[in-house]
Amino acid sequence: MTTWQQIWEFIKEWYWIPMLILYVGVIITILSENRSPSKSLAYMLVLVFLPVIGLIVYYFVGRKPLFKKTAFEKKRLVDRQKMQQYYQQLKPEMEERLLMLEQKIGNMALPFRYLYYQHQSLISKDNCVTLLNNGEEKFPALFEAIENAGAHIHIEYYILTADDVGNRLTDILIKKSREGVKVRVIADDVGSKKLKDIPSRLREAGIPFLRTMPVAFTSLANSNYRNHRKIAIIDGVIGFIGGINLDDRYWNNGKHELYWRDTAVKIEGPAVKLLQVQFILSWFFSGGKDDFGNGDDYFGKKHEKKGDAIVAFAASGPNSEASYVMETILLAINQARKSVRICTPYFIPTDQLTSALVIAAANGVEVELILPEKSDSFIVQHASFSFIKPLLERGVRVYLYKKGFIHSKTISIDGTLAFVGTVNMDTRSFFLNFEITSVVYEGAFCRSLEESFEKDKNNSRLITIEYWQSRSFIHRGFDSVCRLVAPLL
Structure with a gap:
């Protein structure tokens, strides 16, 4: 028997010992993380009934990310610090607005109160909010708003695809950048895997393009934590939010077999400033530079009354102290x-x-x-x-x-x-x-x-x-x- 055969026989006979040690270590890790009992039990069931696959699944999606206690906690602190100045400055106005809301709608004002006191989420009035059903309504409204931009365009999406919608958006963004409009784009690294040459086209046009939490072999566990947001902000006066990504599937134009039903909203008014804050916080977290100057270009303009809607935003993520x-x-x-x-x-x-x-x-x-x-x-x-x-x-x-x-x-x-x-x-x-x-x-x-x-x-x-x-x-x-x-x- 050759030396290699002897080694192979030894491995076959004793491989279960390091595997057992590995499994015990993983189970101890799961228990020590103090997750919910159902989640801990689910991971352990996968490990027991799918031995090798279970370890792979846990490595990819089960482990808490290596940077959770650094990047996520840092983001939470940065978010609070940057929100604090607006929070303190507008505190008297916000408390007066909450009192008015409570007198008007009673207990239905409690979600706004909770967001303000627990999440430092400001409350805006005088907004116009328009419901947009499907890509057929959202994309024309979005493209028109971007075409008319005069100062800046901020795009943050989970999915951006190099198809008709994605390429048309890219063309418009490049055109506006050449006109002197400041453009910034954030795309999730996992959701936006079909970008093809969009990042290079944007960067060649001088448009900063960032990926949220890039996934490499050394950070595979981080793939479990994604930026699922879909936000567009134009000149700080028009905002879009909802479930519709930048992908042809959301535009029912006959090219796809499955009808895709989705909803978004177009917001005009002071609430867009609050959406702007969320984009800027994402920009910093994704590695963007603090190049927003004194903020007057993004928050300084006084909004005209656009409508009667009262709007706040609930935002959270793996960095949040609570959901x-x-x-x-x-x-x-x-x-x-x-x-x-x-x-x-x-x-x-x-x-x-x-x-x-x-x-x-x-x-x-x-x-x-x-x-x-x-x-x-x-x-x-x-x-x-x-x-x-x-x-x-x-x-x-x-x-x-x-x-x-x-x-x-x-x-x-x-x-x-x-x-x-x-x-x-x-x-x-x-x-x-x-x-x-x-x-x-x-x-x-x-x-x-x-x-x-x-x-x-x-x-x-x-x-x-x-x-x-x-x-x-x-x-x-x-x-x-x-x-x-x-x-x-």
Whole structure:
């Protein structure tokens, strides 16, 4: 027997010892991180039943990132420091505005109060908020606003693709840069993998282009924490936010088989300054230089009254001390007296969210939830389906959207308070990704969102408890199996 054969025989006989040590070390690490019991158990089940694959999964998505206690905590401190000056300067005005809101809408003002005191999120009035359904409405409005830009353009998106939409946007940005408009672009490193030559074209035109949290072999665990935001700001006076990425899929122009239903909003007024703050904080975190001067070009202009909407933004991420987005949503649901209407493409709720929905339904609130009948993720879809039965049993009305894939991320409370943004109703959006949602109080806008919800209901089918229980054993089995890994999704 050769030396190499002897070595191979030794490895085959004793390889289990280092593997056992490795597994024990990983399990101790999981337990010491004090995650939620469901998430810890899910990782350990994957490790036990899928030995090698389980280790790979944990390495990629389970470990807390190497820079979590440095970059994320630094971002949290920087965010607070940069917000503090605005917070203190506007404190008397904000407290007066909160008092006015409470007198006008009672407990429905509590989400605004929470965001102000816990998240230092300022509250703006005199805004015009326009609902944009699908890419067919958003992209023309976005391109027109960018074409008319005179000072600066800020773009921050999870997905930017080198297709018709992405290339057209790039052409316009380069054109505006040559006209002297200051342009900055941020794209997520994982979401925007099909950029082709867009970064080089932008940089050649003198446009700074940054990737959020670039993923390399030495930082694979960081791929679990993404910038899921979709923000565009033009001249500090027009802003866009919502679920629509810069990708052809969101424009139903006949080139794609699957109809893509999504929602965004166009905001005009002082709220855009608050959106500007979030972009600038992302710019610093992504490695951008502090080249915003004294800020007058971005925050100094006094806004004219554009409308009657009161707007705040709930933003959170892996750097947050708490899930401000989730807690704001829970607080809003708890104030509902008439209705709660939610659209979400992915539904992996926390126990708190499930409890809030069933308690609202038990108290006579009409709770309605629209989910996609067909999803772009088999595992996430079946994991989502596993959470439906308890809701049906407690009176929540669940609809499955059948016209295509619904990617909207909207919430309407009593037809008077609205959320439109990037936040899915899942643990990833609540705890892992950088997310943002607008919180809007304004009658006309909320009515338009309610009308949109009704149209989506007409393209959906209502699920009954009898139907749900009658599904085949295979379908219900897929739901149960996928739910085991739901805390990891």
